[in-house]
Amino acid sequence: MPDSLSRSPGLAAAGMPPAPQLIGNSAAMQALRAQIGRIAGSGAPVAIRGESGSGKELAARAIHAQGARAGLPFVAVNCGAIPDALMEAEFFGCRQGAYTGALHERQGLFQAAHGGSLLLDEVDDLPLAMQVKLLRALQERRVRKLGGSRDEAVDVRILCASQHGLARGVAAGTFRRDLYYRLNVIELAVPPLRERLDDLQVLCEAILARLAPRQSVRLAPCVLAALAAHAFPGNVRELENMLERALAFADDGVIAPDGLGLPSPAGAAARASITPLRLAPVLPERQLSLPGMAPRNMAPVLPLALYLCQAEREMITLALVRERYHRARAAQLLGISVRQLRYRMHKLTIQEPRFDDGMEDR
Numbered sequence: 001m002p003d004s005l006s007r008s009p010g011l012a013a014a015g016m017p018p019a020p021q022l023i024g025n026s027a028a029m030q031a032l033r034a035q036i037g038r039i040a041g042s043g044a045p046v047a048i049r050g051e052s053g054s055g056k057e058l059a060a061r062a063i064h065a066q067g068a069r070a071g072l073p074f075v076a077v078n079c080g081a082i083p084d085a086l087m088e089a090e091f092f093g094c095r096q097g098a099y100t101g102a103l104h105e106r107q108g109l110f111q112a113a114h115g116g117s118l119l120l121d122e123v124d125d126l127p128l129a130m131q132v133k134l135l136r137a138l139q140e141r142r143v144r145k146l147g148g149s150r151d152e153a154v155d156v157r158i159l160c161a162s163q164h165g166l167a168r169g170v171a172a173g174t175f176r177r178d179l180y181y182r183l184n185v186i187e188l189a190v191p192p193l194r195e196r197l198d199d200l201q202v203l204c205e206a207i208l209a210r211l212a213p214r215q216s217v218r219l220a221p222c223v224l225a226a227l228a229a230h231a232f233p234g235n236v237r238e239l240e241n242m243l244e245r246a247l248a249f250a251d252d253g254v255i256a257p258d259g260l261g262l263p264s265p266a267g268a269a270a271r272a273s274i275t276p277l278r279l280a281p282v283l284p285e286r287q288l289s290l291p292g293m294a295p296r297n298m299a300p301v302l303p304l305a306l307y308l309c310q311a312e313r314e315m316i317t318l319a320l321v322r323e324r325y326h327r328a329r330a331a332q333l334l335g336i337s338v339r340q341l342r343y344r345m346h347k348l349t350i351q352e353p354r355f356d357d358g359m360e361d362r
């Protein structure tokens with residue numbers, strides 16, 4: 001099976017793990033699940049928009065699993081990953097000998113998805129020539145194998161996904177307007193992870209439970225704060241990769257911020273235990289939005305516990321750096337005892353850099 005393609009039955013067979021769920025209790029995720037619940041039953045095409053790794057395929061699987069076609073095939077194809085020359089055979093199948101190398105008669109994606117749903121991922125990458133053929137198949141609900149002489153009826157619910165939405169391709173002249181109208185009947189937007197930071201904790205827990213089912217793993221304090229400060233261009237997929245890496249570095253099942261490999265300045269600084277002060281300034285009153293006005297400051301609002309944890313970590317690190325890791329003097333600057341400082345450093349997994357240059361006695 002080529003990389004471009006994944007096939008699975010819509011419902012997990014007995015004994016198989018259940019289909020993965022869209023996890024998250026943020027308002028955005030609740031709204032998304034509610035919208036999916038409303039549109040799943042309709043059978044109409046759905047165009048899903050969202051950044052890479054944000055959960056578009058998962059949303060498509062949820063639409064399929066909650067609709068009338070559940071239990072029938074769900075087929076996903078990455079339109080950007082199929083070579084142009086193989087595209088027609090991939091979508092519609094081919095007869096034996098249709099081209100050099102076509103040694104056997106083969107089913108296409110439409111036949112494989114018959115009765116179920118076909119997800120066209122990165123649909124805006126389809127070349128114009130293929131867009132014409134796809135449109136014809138959708139209008140007539142019939143496909144013809146490459147090298148074949150008769151059409152066959154197919155009954156497939158079409159779902160498609162793209163990062164920026166299809167209208168952009170139409171405006172740029174790279175996506176046919178008639179195909180756009182066919183596909184874009186219902187629009188669904190999956191928000192990026194940085195716009196639903198409330199979901200970080202449950203996502204981390206679910207991902208870790210999946211990655212290490214037989215291990216008890218927990219997050220060190222401030223891991224969530226460090227994650228919340230990251231922009232996650234790769235969204236949930238990036239979080240999964242980060243946690244997999246962190247798990248490999250975990251000490252006694254504790255995931256520490258410096259195991260995450262955060263690429264941001266915050267991450268680099270956390271690794272070096274020198275965290276720059278990046279606390280969001282308290283808004284001056286005139287910047288606060290008035291009722292009926294759009295909020296003017298769109299900085300993400302963090303759960304207070306995360307924010308305080310991050311603030312504490314940053315201030316302690318600043319004091320330590322300023323006093324060249326002389327704990328007694330750093331504690332004095334912070335107005336706490338050395339014992340309290342040691343306790344908080346441990347709790348927040350603040351590590352001191354190794355000094356090989358004959359530091360003064362600390």
Ligand SMILES: Nc1ncnc2c1ncn2[C@@H]1O[C@H](COP(=O)(O)OP(=O)(O)O)[C@@H](O)[C@H]1O
Nearest residue numbers: 021022023051052053054055056057058236237
């Ligand atoms: N809300 C979510 N809850 C749980 N896992 C998620 C969620 N969103 C995404 N994932 C996981 O992140 C990864 C990427 O999701 P995917 O649906 O393939 O994203 P996309 O199709 O937008 O690139 C998958 O492993 C998926 O299971």
Ligand SMILES: [Mg+2]
Nearest residue numbers: 053056057121
């Ligand atoms: Mg995808």
